[in-house]
């Protein structure tokens with residue numbers, strides 16, 4: 069006998085030992101989280117168990133401490149799941165997302181909250197907002213912008229009519245695949261279903277590979293995946309989750325035109341989030357309709373050296389040719405610099421609402 073099996077045996081024994089240690093430590097951590105829940109409840113009977121700022125700090129610390137061989141993001145994902153399970157022991161949280169099941173928004177919800185969260189599909193963005201406002205769920209997840217296709221106007225518009233707060237953000241790399249079911253042959257695809265945004269993100273690839281296939285827009289990629297289960301000569305563009313959920317074959321992988329294609333999602337809730345150390349703030353501002361209004365609005369940010377990360381203009385609901393600005397910037401509303409800018413902007417604007425200060429996406 070060669071000595072390789074003996075080495076393998078020893079390594080496996082070592083792994084068993086380490087697994088025992090990890091198990092003990094995770095259990096100890098979970099007991100700590102249970103005690104945290106008791107302390108929270110003792111102070112406040114309506115205690116909020118999910119703490120976005122604390123979760124961001126835990127994950128950032130793990131990434132900074134990690135020295136390999138697993139990469140920092142991979143390690144943070146493992147801790148994401150441990151924390152998710154610990155939170156579920158304190159209080160199982162319910163998260164509404166733009167459905168149906170298998171959408172990128174569900175993937176974003178699970179990436180942010182971990183697999184122990186209970187995720188509930190909603191038929192429309194407004195419904196996600198309504199469920200959160202009504203307290204039927206603890207949080208909601210909605211898409212807000214895509215790196216290729218731009219802003220999701222419907223999400224921004226819904227904020228105008230709502231008192232909901234932004235509690236977090238999560239960015240997801242979006243990979244689209246061309247999928248078929250067993251009813252369709254690879255060389256016989258004459259119709260392709262997908263969400264209009266996904267068609268936009270795969271336009272060049274489709275023009276090159278399926279110039280003659282009919283492109284049929286539907287309400288989501290997951291809906292497209294579901295539809296082709298029973299249709300002949302049809303393919304769908306959707307992501308991994310939908311492919312797995314509906315048992316579809318991937319006939320072309322990662323067909324998005326831009327390799328860095330990603331979508332940013334917002335976590336919405338009823339909670340003001342304390343500082344985490346690396347935060348963002350989102351505001352919506354209505355300006356009086358006069359020359360130089362945009363300059364007046366942005367000038368205080370420039371003077372206080374606050375980094376703007378996004379600015380979007382949307383028509384206001386209050387009259388023709390009035391506009392509101394959605395602005396995201398780095399910093400938390402409780403930081404003195406940010407508070408000073410917000411005071412100045414308030415004086416110049418006809419309306420200012422802080423949608424939320426929240427930790428910058430970690431994973």
Ligand SMILES: O=C(O)C(=O)C[C@]1(C(=O)O)C=C[C@@H](O)C=C1
Pocket residue numbers: 101104105117118119120122123126150151152154155158
């Ligand atoms: O620190 C807390 O407040 C906890 O509840 C513990 C813990 C964790 O597992 O680390 C769990 C859930 C919270 O969202 C944040 C952190």
